[in-house]
Amino acid sequence: MSENVRLELTGPLAVVTLANPDRRNAQTPATWRELAGIGRSLPGDVRAVVLRGEGTSFSAGLDRRLFPGGGGVPGEAALTDLAAQDAAGLDAAIASFQEAFTWWRRPDLVSIAAVQGHAVGAGFQLALACDLRVCADDVQFSMAETSLGLVPDLAGTKPLVDLVGYARALEICVTGRRIGAAEAAALGIATSVVPRADLDAAATDLAKALTAAPRDAVVETKALLQGAASRSYDEQRAAEREAQARRLKDLLGAGE
Template sequence: MAHEERVQVAVKDGVADVRLSRPEKRNALDPAMFAALVAAGEQLKTDTSVRAVVLAGEGPDFCAGLDFGSFRAMAAGERLSASVQLPPSAGPARATGQRAAFIWAELPVPVIAAVQGNALGGGLQIALGADIRIVAPDATLSVLEIKWGLIPDMTGTQLLPELVGRDVAKELTLTGRRVSGEEAVTLGLATRVDPDPRAAALAMAAEIAGRSPHAVRAAKRLLDLAGRVDLATGFAAEQDEIGALIGSPNQVEAVTAAFEKRTPRFAD
């Protein structure tokens, strides 16, 4: 299977429906899947018609982690992901696995992960790249790498403590224990549960796609700064963003449509 077929992307009404598409292997990560994830993300970065993204897995699982072939290669001292050819990146993520997860954080629009079945190891780290995670109550999430004598190396060590706190991040990483979707929400690892995560994610994406895309993108930029820059920098960025929005065509349209009690028509 060519790497392009590992991830399916369909854009409709401003929502990009992205699917990891290797259900017979529980959407496991092999070099072609890594390449496909990065290619899909890079394609969506430049598509101004996209206002929100849903990231899900085809079949019963989100992503069960690394392909067994990768583990066999590691036993021989090889790292298959290192062989993947990717376009250069100016972002903080440089390694292939990090790029496949962090590309979703780098998208200018919100990304909602819909998690059912297994999201294990690298599969969980890809979900961590999303802005919001909607999970099935009986989904299974795990920072599984310790089982294989490894550590999360797809951005997880840096992003997980932001979500769950340093102590819980250590507990999950050092034990590799599996948590349900319900517990994941309690821990802060997921945003909320829904019996049909993909339908819920698509509904949320459609709602976001109906808002001013300039305001949505500005909100994502600002919220991603929080806790990563000092307050003076964050407060100044907030004022820069609001200054650019007030009186802009889409902001005027938002107000006008609200007063006229009609659906706003925003320009991308």
């Protein structure tokens, strides 16, 4: 990993740290390449991933040096360079960025974002990419893209709507306003809120609790819950039966 993203492995727990506190963990395409690479290379025995940001902020979003007049980031395409690409090239570029945000909810893992301070734009979307969010009492979420003339394009709109509903998601995105800890908890964005000093310990404790149950049961349960919104009541009952049949056969050693 680079000096800006760290990965630590302790048995079934992985901790991914955004480690550029001098820039409030602002993100660049290099950040996204590294995060996507972590998702592809995690050992098979990892069951829980904690995503955290070093310093006062979780992530202040896209590095402003990539915006017009920002001075640029060495080796990285600025937004004006992206806009100059043809439709296929631009679509492929954004799709590659999204890879950093899509693996956190895969069925074999449970992911937890430990969020403090600013989680703005891409930072908000990265927190939304995780299954759960443990938030410090100083957290400030903001979806700033629309206010800048852009749209949230890093896979964050679907989980936001799932959490807060269409109308509230529209209001949050279009106004770009800040959401503090109390409101985040009330809306379901924050799974829990803790004092800032307790954030890392709370996220680690939750990760350990989530890995206490047998792995295959957790995988099946997560898949059931992830699919529930797209299934009818009867379809969900059928999915429950099928999942339980697999678990019973596995636990009791029964054949087909």
